[in-house]
Amino acid sequence: MRCLFFIIALFLFNSAQAEVLFYDPTGKALNAAIDKLSEKDVKDLSTPDASRKKFFLGLFYINGAPEFHIDKDCKKSVAFLQDAWKKGIADAGYTLSTMYYNGVCVGQDFVKSKKLATQAAEDGYILAQRMLGMAYVGENWAKLSPYNVDKGIYWLSKAGNAGDGESAGQLSHMYGKGDGVPKDEDKYFCWLKKAVFTKYEKGNMLGMPGLANAYENGIGTKKDLVKAYKYYDLIGTAGLKGKQRIAKQMTQEQIDEALRESNAWQEENNIQVGSDFIRRVK
Numbered sequence: 001m002r003c004l005f006f007i008i009a010l011f012l013f014n015s016a017q018a019e020v021l022f023y024d025p026t027g028k029a030l031n032a033a034i035d036k037l038s039e040k041d042v043k044d045l046s047t048p049d050a051s052r053k054k055f056f057l058g059l060f061y062i063n064g065a066p067e068f069h070i071d072k073d074c075k076k077s078v079a080f081l082q083d084a085w086k087k088g089i090a091d092a093g094y095t096l097s098t099m100y101y102n103g104v105c106v107g108q109d110f111v112k113s114k115k116l117a118t119q120a121a122e123d124g125y126i127l128a129q130r131m132l133g134m135a136y137v138g139e140n141w142a143k144l145s146p147y148n149v150d151k152g153i154y155w156l157s158k159a160g161n162a163g164d165g166e167s168a169g170q171l172s173h174m175y176g177k178g179d180g181v182p183k184d185e186d187k188y189f190c191w192l193k194k195a196v197f198t199k200y201e202k203g204n205m206l207g208m209p210g211l212a213n214a215y216e217n218g219i220g221t222k223k224d225l226v227k228a229y230k231y232y233d234l235i236g237t238a239g240l241k242g243k244q245r246i247a248k249q250m251t252q253e254q255i256d257e258a259l260r261e262s263n264a265w266q267e268e269n270n271i272q273v274g275s276d277f278i279r280r281v282k
Helices: 002-016 028-035 039-043 050-063 074-086 090-102 110-122 126-136 149-162 165-177 185-196 205-217 225-234 236-247 252-268
Strands: none
Touching (some): 090 110, 110 126, 149 165, 185 205, 205 225
């Protein structure tokens, strides 16, 4: 019994060691953190956050970082990243996974790449979850694994629900087209919304035409011409024909409401979209 307790305690202890430095899959948080670093700070490994700094150094040594007086050095890059990974930095594990996959600073090894990606994904690292999901559905990273749509959906759902617009967009595409899964308009629309609006992006403009079309035609959601007009308006001149088409079915009050919502969204998100809105001809 004591042995069993020790094993369980050890498992829980090790699981608690995993740390994600940057959940944001867009890379904006990582870049912002790098911008705040000084050469003296990043090279001082005597501080309690030494593992975090080793992750940065591992990144810098891949190609070199002149602003920190760091030349390219593959051995140092791998050493720093491996040390950070051993200390439980999930970001380092994912970085090493991509390096093994592409043969950057290390010999190409798809088995090691998948092992590292899987562990980082299980630790909650969103980019690793996307990596596995895309690999299993044969989109990207295809050499990691054979096609397995169930596993692909599992990992893409993990990443999509955690805020990755690209994973959500892939799932929306699959359910919308019936690509590897039964066509499902409700799931298509659900994932489309998650692809457009994530906590890491103000709004994915590439997905807004899909939202406009869904609201115009009632695909996976209730038909709503006000919302359709709003999203056509938010994609600027590309939405002009859509607005012209549905304006014929709308009252002036509905058009005004759609434009009010569009302008409010732009103001809230500090985005300006140039477009010529359509007035209903009386």
